Amino acid sequence: AQSVTQPDIHITVSEGASLELRCNYSYGATPYLFWYVQSPGQGLQLLLKYFSGDTLVQGIKGFEAEFKRSQSSFNLRKPSVHWSDAAEYFCAVGKAAGNKLTFGGGTRVLVKP
Amino acid sequence: SAVISQKPSRDICQRGTSLTIQCQVDSQVTMMFWYRQQPGQSLTLIATANQGSEATYESGFVIDKFPISRPNLTFSTLTVSNMSPEDSSIYLCSVEDYRVLRYGYTFGSGTRLTVV
Numbered sequence A: 001a002q003s004v005t006q007p008d009i010h011i012t013v014s015e016g017a018s019l020e021l022r023c024n025y026s027y028g029a030t031p032y033l034f035w036y037v038q039s040p041g042q043g044l045q046l047l048l049k050y051f052s053g054d055t056l057v058q059g060i061k062g063f064e065a066e067f068k069r070s071q072s073s074f075n076l077r078k079p080s081v082h083w084s085d086a087a088e089y090f091c092a093v094g095k096a097a098g099n100k101l102t103f104g105g106g107t108r109v110l111v112k113p
Numbered sequence B: 001s002a003v004i005s006q007k008p009s010r011d012i013c014q015r016g017t018s019l020t021i022q023c024q025v026d027s028q029v030t031m032m033f034w035y036r037q038q039p040g041q042s043l044t045l046i047a048t049a050n051q052g053s054e055a056t057y058e059s060g061f062v063i064d065k066f067p068i069s070r071p072n073l074t075f076s077t078l079t080v081s082n083m084s085p086e087d088s089s090i091y092l093c094s095v096e097d098y099r100v101l102r103y104g105y106t107f108g109s110g111t112r113l114t115v116v
Helices: none
Strands: A003-005 A010-014 A019-021 A024-026 A032-038 A044-050 A056-058 A064-068 A073-078 A087-094 A101-103 A107-112 B004-007 B010-013 B019-025 B031-037 B043-050 B068-072 B075-080 B089-096 B105-107 B111-115
Touching (some): A032 A064, A032 A073, A044 A056, A044 A064, A101 B043, B004 B089, B019 B089, B031 B075
Antiparallel strands (some): A003 A024, A032 A044, A087 A101, A087 A107, B019 B075, B031 B043, B031 B089
16 A cells, blocks of 8 residues: 655744755555645645656746655755745655545644744 | 635534535546545545446545535535534545646645534
8 A cells, every 4th residue: 555654744944944845655666746735724735746757846836846766755845935835735645647645644834034 | 727616615513413515626527536634634535436436435434424426527525424523624625637637636625624
Protein backbone atom coordinates (compact mmCIF):
# COMPACT_ATOMS: atom_id res chain seq x y z
CA ALA A 1 0.00 0.00 0.00
CA GLN A 2 1.16 3.50 -0.73
CA SER A 3 2.01 5.86 2.12
CA VAL A 4 3.33 9.37 2.59
CA THR A 5 5.35 10.82 5.44
CA GLN A 6 5.86 14.46 6.16
CA PRO A 7 8.41 14.45 8.97
CA ASP A 8 7.91 18.04 10.03
CA ILE A 9 4.62 18.85 11.73
CA HIS A 10 5.42 22.52 12.19
CA ILE A 11 7.95 24.82 10.56
CA THR A 12 8.54 28.45 11.46
CA VAL A 13 10.35 30.60 8.97
CA SER A 14 11.09 34.30 8.74
CA GLU A 15 9.57 36.28 5.94
CA GLY A 16 12.03 36.43 3.06
CA ALA A 17 13.85 33.29 4.12
CA SER A 18 13.86 30.08 2.15
CA LEU A 19 11.53 27.20 2.88
CA GLU A 20 11.84 23.48 2.33
CA LEU A 21 9.16 20.98 3.24
CA ARG A 22 10.01 17.32 3.25
CA CYS A 23 7.93 14.53 1.81
CA ASN A 24 8.81 10.84 1.64
CA TYR A 25 6.62 8.29 -0.03
CA SER A 26 6.36 4.55 -0.19
CA TYR A 27 5.20 3.01 -3.42
CA GLY A 28 6.55 0.27 -5.63
CA ALA A 29 6.35 1.96 -9.00
CA THR A 30 6.64 5.51 -10.24
CA PRO A 31 4.05 7.45 -8.30
CA TYR A 32 1.94 10.45 -9.14
CA LEU A 33 3.03 13.08 -6.60
CA PHE A 34 1.26 16.24 -5.55
CA TRP A 35 1.67 19.16 -3.21
CA TYR A 36 -1.41 20.97 -1.96
CA VAL A 37 -1.78 24.02 0.25
CA GLN A 38 -4.66 24.65 2.62
CA SER A 39 -5.05 28.13 4.03
CA PRO A 40 -7.08 28.54 7.22
CA GLY A 41 -10.75 27.85 6.57
CA GLN A 42 -10.08 27.14 2.91
CA GLY A 43 -10.12 24.15 0.65
CA LEU A 44 -7.08 22.59 -0.94
CA GLN A 45 -5.22 24.26 -3.75
CA LEU A 46 -2.87 22.35 -6.02
CA LEU A 47 0.64 23.81 -5.99
CA LEU A 48 2.33 21.40 -8.35
CA LYS A 49 2.46 17.80 -9.45
CA TYR A 50 4.87 15.26 -10.84
CA PHE A 51 3.96 12.42 -13.16
CA SER A 52 7.06 11.87 -15.25
CA GLY A 53 9.84 13.68 -17.08
CA ASP A 54 11.87 16.48 -15.59
CA THR A 55 12.32 15.76 -11.91
CA LEU A 56 12.35 19.44 -10.98
CA VAL A 57 8.80 20.70 -11.14
CA GLN A 58 7.73 24.31 -11.10
CA GLY A 59 4.43 25.22 -9.53
CA ILE A 60 2.35 28.22 -8.67
CA LYS A 61 3.18 30.95 -6.13
CA GLY A 62 6.92 30.50 -6.70
CA PHE A 63 7.08 26.93 -5.39
CA GLU A 64 9.09 24.11 -6.87
CA ALA A 65 9.63 20.49 -5.95
CA GLU A 66 12.20 17.89 -6.84
CA PHE A 67 11.46 14.21 -7.31
CA LYS A 68 14.30 11.98 -6.16
CA ARG A 69 13.55 8.35 -6.86
CA SER A 70 16.63 7.07 -5.01
CA GLN A 71 15.45 8.79 -1.84
CA SER A 72 11.71 8.30 -2.38
CA SER A 73 11.32 11.99 -1.77
CA PHE A 74 9.43 14.90 -3.26
CA ASN A 75 10.48 17.95 -1.27
CA LEU A 76 8.83 21.31 -1.76
CA ARG A 77 10.88 24.51 -1.81
CA LYS A 78 10.42 28.23 -2.07
CA PRO A 79 13.40 30.63 -2.21
CA SER A 80 11.74 33.50 -0.34
CA VAL A 81 8.56 33.11 1.66
CA HIS A 82 5.86 35.73 2.00
CA TRP A 83 3.56 36.16 4.99
CA SER A 84 0.73 34.85 2.80
CA ASP A 85 2.52 31.48 2.57
CA ALA A 86 1.50 30.70 6.15
CA ALA A 87 -0.73 27.65 5.70
CA GLU A 88 -0.84 23.89 5.93
CA TYR A 89 0.93 21.97 3.20
CA PHE A 90 0.06 18.45 2.21
CA CYS A 91 2.04 16.02 0.10
CA ALA A 92 0.00 13.33 -1.62
CA VAL A 93 0.69 10.27 -3.74
CA GLY A 94 -1.45 8.42 -6.24
CA LYS A 95 -0.83 5.20 -8.10
CA ALA A 96 -2.16 6.27 -11.46
CA ALA A 97 -4.50 8.59 -13.20
CA GLY A 98 -7.93 8.41 -11.66
CA ASN A 99 -6.72 6.61 -8.60
CA LYS A 100 -7.26 7.77 -5.05
CA LEU A 101 -4.75 10.01 -3.32
CA THR A 102 -3.02 9.16 -0.08
CA PHE A 103 -2.07 12.22 1.93
CA GLY A 104 0.75 12.87 4.31
CA GLY A 105 0.04 14.25 7.75
CA GLY A 106 0.69 17.81 6.68
CA THR A 107 3.19 20.49 7.67
CA ARG A 108 1.97 23.72 9.19
CA VAL A 109 4.09 26.69 8.15
CA LEU A 110 4.24 29.79 10.29
CA VAL A 111 5.85 32.93 8.88
CA LYS A 112 7.49 35.38 11.24
CA PRO A 113 7.62 39.06 10.27
CA SER B 1 -9.59 23.14 -14.05
CA ALA B 2 -12.94 21.85 -12.90
CA VAL B 3 -14.94 24.09 -10.57
CA ILE B 4 -16.63 22.40 -7.63
CA SER B 5 -19.51 23.78 -5.63
CA GLN B 6 -19.92 22.07 -2.28
CA LYS B 7 -22.88 22.69 0.01
CA PRO B 8 -23.40 23.41 2.80
CA SER B 9 -20.14 25.13 3.68
CA ARG B 10 -20.72 24.50 7.35
CA ASP B 11 -23.38 23.15 9.67
CA ILE B 12 -24.01 22.44 13.30
CA CYS B 13 -26.08 19.32 13.84
CA GLN B 14 -27.60 17.45 16.72
CA ARG B 15 -26.30 14.00 17.50
CA GLY B 16 -28.40 11.23 16.06
CA THR B 17 -29.43 13.22 13.00
CA SER B 18 -28.13 13.00 9.43
CA LEU B 19 -26.63 15.55 7.08
CA THR B 20 -26.39 15.34 3.32
CA ILE B 21 -23.54 17.16 1.61
CA GLN B 22 -23.79 18.03 -2.05
CA CYS B 23 -21.00 18.30 -4.57
CA GLN B 24 -21.69 19.84 -7.97
CA VAL B 25 -19.04 19.98 -10.70
CA ASP B 26 -19.13 22.29 -13.69
CA SER B 27 -17.99 19.55 -16.06
CA GLN B 28 -18.49 15.84 -16.47
CA VAL B 29 -16.07 13.76 -14.46
CA THR B 30 -15.72 10.02 -14.22
CA MET B 31 -14.61 9.66 -10.65
CA MET B 32 -15.51 11.63 -7.55
CA PHE B 33 -13.86 11.17 -4.20
CA TRP B 34 -15.06 11.99 -0.70
CA TYR B 35 -12.53 12.77 2.02
CA ARG B 36 -12.74 13.47 5.71
CA GLN B 37 -10.41 15.80 7.55
CA GLN B 38 -10.72 15.49 11.28
CA PRO B 39 -9.67 18.48 13.40
CA GLY B 40 -5.95 19.09 13.07
CA GLN B 41 -5.52 16.00 10.92
CA SER B 42 -4.77 15.13 7.35
CA LEU B 43 -7.26 13.96 4.75
CA THR B 44 -8.56 10.42 4.74
CA LEU B 45 -10.45 8.98 1.81
CA ILE B 46 -13.95 7.81 2.67
CA ALA B 47 -15.04 6.44 -0.68
CA THR B 48 -14.77 6.68 -4.43
CA ALA B 49 -17.96 7.28 -6.39
CA ASN B 50 -18.38 6.34 -10.02
CA GLN B 51 -21.53 7.17 -11.91
CA GLY B 52 -23.79 4.17 -12.35
CA SER B 53 -22.15 1.92 -9.82
CA GLU B 54 -21.94 1.47 -6.07
CA ALA B 55 -19.39 3.58 -4.28
CA THR B 56 -16.20 1.88 -3.16
CA TYR B 57 -15.50 2.43 0.52
CA GLU B 58 -12.14 2.50 2.25
CA SER B 59 -11.36 0.42 5.27
CA GLY B 60 -13.08 1.81 8.32
CA PHE B 61 -15.95 3.42 6.40
CA VAL B 62 -19.27 1.72 5.70
CA ILE B 63 -22.19 2.48 3.46
CA ASP B 64 -24.72 2.52 6.29
CA LYS B 65 -22.85 5.36 7.96
CA PHE B 66 -21.79 7.25 4.84
CA PRO B 67 -24.21 6.52 2.00
CA ILE B 68 -23.21 8.10 -1.28
CA SER B 69 -25.20 8.85 -4.38
CA ARG B 70 -23.83 9.55 -7.85
CA PRO B 71 -26.81 10.07 -10.15
CA ASN B 72 -24.87 11.65 -13.02
CA LEU B 73 -21.42 12.74 -14.13
CA THR B 74 -21.57 16.18 -12.48
CA PHE B 75 -23.15 15.54 -9.08
CA SER B 76 -22.72 13.48 -5.93
CA THR B 77 -23.94 13.51 -2.37
CA LEU B 78 -22.47 12.17 0.84
CA THR B 79 -24.71 11.60 3.83
CA VAL B 80 -23.31 11.41 7.33
CA SER B 81 -25.85 9.29 9.20
CA ASN B 82 -26.73 8.98 12.87
CA MET B 83 -24.12 11.55 13.73
CA SER B 84 -22.05 11.64 16.89
CA PRO B 85 -19.53 14.26 18.05
CA GLU B 86 -16.76 12.08 16.60
CA ASP B 87 -18.13 12.89 13.14
CA SER B 88 -17.19 16.54 13.58
CA SER B 89 -14.83 17.09 10.67
CA ILE B 90 -14.39 18.82 7.38
CA TYR B 91 -15.75 16.78 4.52
CA LEU B 92 -14.37 17.43 1.07
CA CYS B 93 -15.25 16.19 -2.35
CA SER B 94 -12.65 15.90 -5.05
CA VAL B 95 -12.65 15.12 -8.73
CA GLU B 96 -10.13 13.97 -11.20
CA ASP B 97 -10.04 16.56 -13.91
CA TYR B 98 -11.14 14.63 -16.98
CA ARG B 99 -8.59 16.44 -19.08
CA VAL B 100 -6.13 13.65 -18.32
CA LEU B 101 -5.04 15.14 -15.03
CA ARG B 102 -3.75 18.26 -16.70
CA TYR B 103 -4.78 20.10 -13.57
CA GLY B 104 -4.57 17.25 -11.09
CA TYR B 105 -7.26 16.56 -8.59
CA THR B 106 -9.50 19.48 -7.73
CA PHE B 107 -11.12 19.84 -4.33
CA GLY B 108 -14.28 21.52 -3.17
CA SER B 109 -14.04 24.12 -0.43
CA GLY B 110 -15.30 21.61 2.12
CA THR B 111 -18.16 21.26 4.56
CA ARG B 112 -17.26 22.00 8.15
CA LEU B 113 -19.51 19.82 10.30
CA THR B 114 -19.91 20.21 14.03
CA VAL B 115 -21.99 17.66 15.90
CA VAL B 116 -23.28 18.67 19.31
